[in-house]
Amino acid sequence: MKTTDYPRVLIIGQTFNYTSGSGITKANLFMGWPVDRIAVATFEKVVENVICKNYYQIGYRELKRPWPFNYLQNKTESGPVDVKNLRAENDSTINEFANLNDRVRIRNNILFSTSYNFFLHFLGVYNKIFVSKISDEFLKWLNDFKPDIIYDQLSSLASIRFLSQLHRITKIPIAIHIMDDWMSTINKYGLFYFYWKRVVDYEFNQLINKASVLMSICQEMSDEYEIRYKKKFLPFHNPIELDQWTRNSKTNWDFHKPFKILYCGRIGRGTLSSVVSIAKAVDVLANEGYEVVFQIQSTSANDQFMSKIRRFKNTVIKTPLAYNELPEKLSNMDLLVLPMDFDAGSLRFIRLSMPTKTSEYMATGTPVLVYAPGCTALSKYASREKWGYIVNGKNLKLLVDAIKLLYSDESLRKKIGTRAKEMARINHDAERVREDFRNALSVVH
Secondary structure, three states, X not given: OOHHXXXXXXXXXXXXXXXXHHHHHHHHHHOOOOHHHEEEEEXXXXXXXXXXXXXXXXXXXXXXXXXXXXXXXXXXXXXXXXXXXXXXXXXXXXXXXHHOOOHHHHHHHHHXXXXXXXXXXXXXXXXXXXXXXXXXXXXXXXXXXXXXEEEEOOOOHHHHHHHHHHHHHHOOOEEEEOOOOHHHOOOOOOOOHHHHHHHHHHHHHHHHHHOOEEEEOOHHHHHHHHHHHOOOOEEOOOOEOHHHHHOOOOOOOOOOOOEEEEEEOOXXXXXXXXXXXXXXXXXXXXXXXXXXXXXEEOOOOOHHHHHHHOXXXXXXXXXXXXXXXXXXXXXXXXXXXEEOOOOHHHHHHHXXXXXXXXXXXXXXXXXXXXXXXXXXXXXXXXXXXXXXXXXXXXOHHHHHHHHHHHHHOHHHHHHHHHHHHHHHHHHOEHHHHHHHHHHHHHHHO
């Protein structure tokens, strides 16, 4: 394929990384894109120089707050980023939190930021203060790159407004890719809740009406968004390199005690309660004489979570591995778990989400236990394609019984694992998904 077959894409927002779901998905979708035909304007620290070498740091010039709130603002420098000295993120494992010794300072900063933002939301002024503008320097950098299309994984009213403003100024076609149903939870409760809800709904609808390409994270989201917004959203989930993920995939479903259960991923909104429930179920099994251990590998195991998990004797926190080490690690486990929380608040956010690790879990052949409400896109996908064992109720006994069954029934583990590998090959092959993704973005090329 010729380089010119790829459109020149400007990505707005999160940069590529191998520590967050959206960063991983973005990296795997754009892997192999000609580096001279991709540029990223990011609000985050740039840590990658393999997929892209042309970065712009969105900083103080674009995000300057009004007085007196500017005194509390980080003064991040705006401008093009020199990527020559950046290490490749492909071999990175651990986020900044794991590399900093001063955890107390980090925790206090987070607590202050959370309280500060809550206060501003309650007063109804957050969206008046946290605004952005298109600086002259940013426009010069953009015009030098000459993008054919702008791609954005929107996640806030500020990001809606930034992209809307950019499209209005440049007239460049835009592609919007929705990772989570953040539209259902973005508006925080406060004195002007209903006012801001109307504003968000209106401005999002205005923007998608101008978009040339609309994408979702999974088919279930596409189906619901077609009803909700009367628009077609193309589903694009995290693709996997089949050679990399199936090289060490499971071919023998026997196990050597202890029976090893693994959760690998984010802990927090939408997952914390169910991860704790799994730890509790494992302790119940251990007390009944089962030799079982629950391993958790996460870059977001914060103090709140650690205080909850320490009381479980058969749960261990493992050091996060490099992304390229995960296929072998996951294949060596006896059971992988995909948990989602059951409370109404979490469901509003996660119901239409599809965890990034879903396709990765499937490719390893290790049986997957889906512990999630039946209304979630994750549970529906597992049920429809029969690639996982599902527990749809928030019930400790159901969870314990499910793990007992998977512990004792090798033929069931093999059946689930084999089916998961088959569906990963059919639905998540990176070569095919990337070609479909390129074609979708080439609609204006």
